[in-house]
Amino acid sequence: MRTFFIVGLTGMLALGMTGIAMAQEHAPQPQGPNQARQGIHGPRSIDQDLDHLTKDLELNQKQRKQIKPLLEDHHDRIQALFDNNPRLSRQELGPQIHAISDETHRQIEALLTEHQKQLAKATQERMHAGDERRRPAPSTGPK
Numbered sequence: 001m002r003t004f005f006i007v008g009l010t011g012m013l014a015l016g017m018t019g020i021a022m023a024q025e026h027a028p029q030p031q032g033p034n035q036a037r038q039g040i041h042g043p044r045s046i047d048q049d050l051d052h053l054t055k056d057l058e059l060n061q062k063q064r065k066q067i068k069p070l071l072e073d074h075h076d077r078i079q080a081l082f083d084n085n086p087r088l089s090r091q092e093l094g095p096q097i098h099a100i101s102d103e104t105h106r107q108i109e110a111l112l113t114e115h116q117k118q119l120a121k122a123t124q125e126r127m128h129a130g131d132e133r134r135r136p137a138p139s140t141g142p143k
Contacts, residue, residue: 046068046071046072046075049071050064050067050068050071053067053108056119056120056123057112057116057119057120057123058115058116058119059116063111063112066111067108067111070104070107070108071104073104074100074101074104077100078097078100078101081093081096081097081100
């Protein structure tokens with residue numbers, strides 16, 4: 001059960017992390033603190049991540065208020081990792097990024113009801129099924 005939740009939430013936040021990595025590699029350095037936070041998120045902001053989680057997990061207002069600072073910390077810690085290691089690739093930073101995300105996921109999981117944990121599991125299963133549909137069929141070799 002816990003594995004499904006972690007994998008499901010990882011998938012939900014993966015787009016945000018991808019935005020950080022892409023912004024880090026392709027965007028000019030932001031000029032001010034508000035631009036810095038906005039710039040690192042690429043196509044999805046913290047508020048968009050929160051809205052996505054709210055929809056998928058049916059978060060209530062109290063949970064949204066508790067989860068938003070966790071998402072902010074998650075994004076800030078990953079951005080700091082990139083800032084402090086400018087010569088390392090996203091792949092090289094992968095283990096540290098995953099450790100930060102796993103910690104955030106555990107913190108969020110502690111705030112969810114059992115029903116919401118089941119919703120996370122169902123979301124993960126839908127995402128996995130979508131990934132399977134996008135993969136090319138295995139080659140059977142020359143005939």
